Every structure is written in structure tokens, then in C-alpha cells.
Amino acid sequence: MDILQVVFSGLLVGMVYALLGLGVVLVFKASEAFNFAVGEFLVVGAFLFFILFFDLRFPLLIALPAGLLAAGCFGALVEKLTIQPLLGRNPISMTIITLGLASLLRASVQLVFGAHSYPFVIDLPDITLELGDMLFLSEQLWASILSGLAFGLVILFLFKTRWGVAIRATSESQAKAMAYGINARVILLVVWALSGICIAIAGIMISNFGSLTYLTAMVGFRAIPVVLVGGMDSIGGALVGGLIVGLCEAFVGAYLEPMGLIGFKNIAPYILLLIVLLVRPYGLFGTIRIERV
């Protein structure tokens, strides 16, 4: 029974990580830039929802979509101001920009919201599941359900809509997509907005486990092993990577930490990442690139 509890707990949290990873993969696929400000996006997204739901006291059914819309607009704004001017340049420049962006956003969040913890309890129906010795808490089940739902909707959007086709085409080759009349600038704007929404959902769910502070951004680091294990440019890889990282944390937390390796579950995904990269340098599902030198 113990092992089942660990497995399912890992998968539940892993689903949230997968959504976080998806936010990073979308941007990488479209612009080949790694968004190092993922943690700060997570906090900003969660705070935007916080303002609507807890401060302005809108009902959840209004606050959630409105908050996510705001997070999407925030993602688009960031793209417009910082990424778009670099279009056509080396993707490394964009990646470096996100590093600076992370610092700027972290400081801005502290300036506006301070650095203390904000209570974060969303009154969702209690769906806590108790099966014999196993127990799955309502917050984690909701997090997993909503993350899975969001993941599914993004895939539907990408594969079943004209916008999705345009995004995928731009991800394949910006130049070719533009040759076919696709406005790559607008597509990038949409991708960053979509990424902002995915990351914000993950942020809201993670904050609902405990509370929200600027330090919640630390969770963003978990996106790194997720996307590198799964493959930087693979949407399916983000899902698998998220679940693997969730499982890895759960197993280490349940079996290794009690042996005195406290905090080891925070570094275990990175060790796993190193092992995966040694065997498959582009991740489990990443595209193998052959470059002429």
C-alpha cells in the first residue's frame, strides 16, 4: 500500500510540474529561448489571481479565467517588450534576457507585495480520497485535475485549431512560416501568452498547497529537470518529464529522506537529469539535432 501511496502522490504533483514544463517548452519551441523567469512568471500569475479572488473577492468562476487572462496578457507584454526586439538574433540573447527579467520581476514582486506569506485557500469542493491506508488530499487532486485539463486544452488548441497549426509551423521554422504568410511576431506573442497561462495555473495550484510568497518562485526551478529530462522541444516530453520528476521526489521523500538525507528530494531530480542527459543528451523525447560544423 505504501508504494501505491507514494506513486500516486508523485503522479499528482508531477502533473502540476508537467504543466510548468509545458509553459517552458512552448516558448522554447517557438523561439529556442529558455525562459529562466519561469518561477517569477509563476508568482506573478498566482498574485494576479490572488488580487481578483482574495482582494477584490470575485467569485472563483470569474476570478480564475480573468486571472489567467491577465497572466496571459502579462506573458504577451513581456514578449512584446523584451523578446520581440531580439527577433532574428541568436536565441541565447533571448535566454539571457529572461535571466535579467527574473531578477527584475522578483524585485518588483517584493516591492509591490512585500515578502511575507499570503494565505491562499481556495474553497474547492473537498474531494479527498481515502482508500484503506492510502489518502489523497483534495488540494492535490484538484491540482492534478486542473493541470491535466489545462494540458489537454493546450494540446487541443495546438493540434485542432488554425492558430495551433500556425504556432506549430512557426515552431518548426520561423522563416518558412513567414514565407507562408504567418505573422511570426503575433504567433510569438500568443505563445508567450499561452505559456504565461500554463505557468500561472501551476502557480495557483502550488500556492494552494500552502501559501503564496515571492519565494514560491523557487518552485520554478523544478521546470528545469522537467523539460531537460523530457526534451526541451517536446510537449509529450514535458508531460513525461513532469511525472518522472514528481515520482522521483515522492520516492526520495518517502524512502531516502527518512534515512537522514533531508532535503535530498530537492536535488534528486537534478541527479536524475544528469543521468538522463548522459544517456540521451536531448532528453527522452527531444529532437536529436544534427548540425554541420
Added chain:
Amino acid sequence: MKTRSHIFIGILTAAITVLAPPTWGREIKVLSQFPMSGPVGTLPEFGMGYIDGMNWINSEGGGVNGKKITFFLEDFRYDPTVEVANFNKYCAEHSREEFLMATGYITGGLKPLIEKVNVEEKIPWLDGSYSTEIFGVEGGPSKYPYYYSLGATYGDQIKVLMKWIKENHKVSGKPRVAMVYSPTAWGKDGLPEGLDYANKLGLEVVAQIEYPYTATDATNESMALRKAKAQYVIYHGYSGATSHTAIFFKTAKKVLKDVQLMGTHYTTGRFPILVCQESYDGYVGVATRPFVDAVPRSQTPMTNPMVKMAHEFAKKYRPNDYAEEGKIKDMFLYMEGLTYALILQEALTRADKAGNLTREGIKKALDEMVWDFKGLFDGKKFDYRFHTVPMVQVFKAQVKMQKVGGKEVPTGAVKPITDWLNVNEIKW
């Protein structure tokens, strides 16, 4: 004749000015350091209370028998290295005759400063650390003569909780106790003493779990506690203001339905009511200060003189911060800053009255101090012979969610369920 008289008086005045004892005209300097930012949260209230207290002391509060205190305040960001570096800097910049006292706030800073404070500088150092290692039986004045703690040690706090369990256990069988502690010097401090005492009382310690600061999930820990069939869980070595505490309480309350959640000083108070909300209801904790700051604040009882003083100060000097949505989230922190200012004034004044306003004179004044701390312990006095303020009280949290503007918000307070206890007088 007149001219000669003038010359004589002039020479005499000049001689007095030049040869006067160094106490004349020298400043009284003190340094205080608080963790106002960093991993335990952002706690500017420490500084607010301290500054307001010091400004009041220097203006209306009588100073040090009329003399003003030059005070320095530093945020060491919960980083012992910063705390040590700041102290070294002030030691280098200010003379021993002027720089008379210092205060700090964590055990991590005390340890590297043992030699510097107790052997080299010999400066009275008051600290927020409740370290059993430094202030308990194995440490204390004989080993660290210049270190003073402003509260009972963690060992004593855990022992008080164990005693409470023993006295209040209503179910048949031995009480089954579990410890959840942070993987820090702070979290591990006092555990051996507490566990030994639990054994002495006949309590069964069924689990000891280290729970990391970086946690995003406490299911494993809570399930382990459930499996161990713990009836009492003591959560020790954490700030009540942080996300990991909220995660633990939210999870534990659901997983461990009939378990009494308990904790030491820093998990008791107002902040956890705000952050953990309903999951904090029923919590029993020990604290070294009157933690009676209610939510909403207007419900706070003003029977304790120091609590009343702190609230009046905050209301007067920082009305916007004092308001419910203001920057003062927890009046304990504000009061803590204020009490530091007041005890510094008290020690300096006593030394000055004794005609020995030096580091040694202040140490003597502290060692001999018997004081009610301006009513902090509801009129009870303590003595500082063991270099700790040995007063503790047990509190219980009462939290209710109430609808305000269509939303559920937490209301309530931690309320005392025992009198103030002097740990030096308890027959363990």
C-alpha cells in the same frame, strides 16, 4: 588681580575640560540586529518596534538617567555571517568605552561569536536565541558569561509541552508523542532534553521526523505520523510565517484528524492564524511572550501592560502600519523590538545608577537584575542569574472562519491556558 583671577579660572576650566574623566561627554552606543528579511519571511516589525522604543526612550522615556542612547539597527537577513560581520564592523569602528551592549537574534550567530564576545570584547550580548546548548545546563553563565537570552531555552519549552501532555492526557494508555523538526541547529536544539523528559514522564515517543524548509508537500510526513499512531505532534524549529508551515498544518489537519498539533515559540502566535487559517484551530503552543494579538486586532485584550504599551506605541507612531491590512502583521514582532529597546535601557540605567556605566558594570546589572519587564509577564518578576528570561506560558489557538464581504476569512487568537510559568521554579 581681576585679570589674574580670570587667567586662573581659564586655566582651571581648560584643565578640567582636558583632564575630565572619559565618562563625560562620551556617547552610549548599542547595536541591535534582527532578521527582518530572509528565509524566515519579511519581518520589518522588529525594527519598527525597536526604533519606536528607542526614540521614545531618548525623548520621553528618560534615556539613561537623562543621557541619550545612540542606537544602531541592522537587518542581518537571517544570515549568521552577516550578523557576525556587522558586529565585527561595529567593534572596529567604535571604542569599548562607548559601544556598551549588543543584541542578536539567532543561535547561528552566537556560536561563531563565542570567543569574540565572551573573551575578546567582553560585551554584554542579549539574544533572541533560545539555544539549549548555549543557555541550558551544559552552557550558561559559567561557560558564556556575556551571553544573555531573552527567553526560556527550547529544551525547557519542549519539556513544558511534554508536561502539559502528561497532565492533560485523557485517553487510556501512554500518550503517544511525535516530533517534527527542521533540519537546522534551531530545529534540533532542545530535542534530547525534551525526549529524555518525555521518557521520564512515561510518554511514548513514536516518531521523530525532519521536515525541510523547501517542502511543497507534507503528505509523506503526515502519513508517517498517522502510521505511528501519534496522538500529539510537536512541530518545532520553524517560523509560523512561512509557506512550509502552512503546507504542514493544512496537510496534517486533514491527515491526522484527532491529533493534537503543538509547537514551540515561533510557531505560536498571530501569523499562523493568517497563513494556516482554520487548520491552526486547536493548536497548543508554548511561548515566551504574551501572544495575544487577535484577528481582527480590535479584539485583542489589553490586560497585559506590555501588550497595551506596544499597541499604544504602534497606534501612535505608525497608525497606517498598525491597521488590520497594514505592515504590522504580528504585534508580537513589534513588541519584541520594543522589549529589546526597553531591556537595553533598563540595564544601562541600572549600571549608570551604580556609577559603573561600562561593559562590566552592565554585566553586573544584568546578573543582579530582578525585574517585571514592565508587566510583560502579567506582573511576575524574573531574575537573570542563569542568563535567560525563564518565563513561558501555554496558549491554545481558537480560529474560526467568518464570512466577510462574501468571503471566508480567519478570525481568532491564541489564548493563554496556563499562568506564566518560571521554568527555573518547576520541579522537573
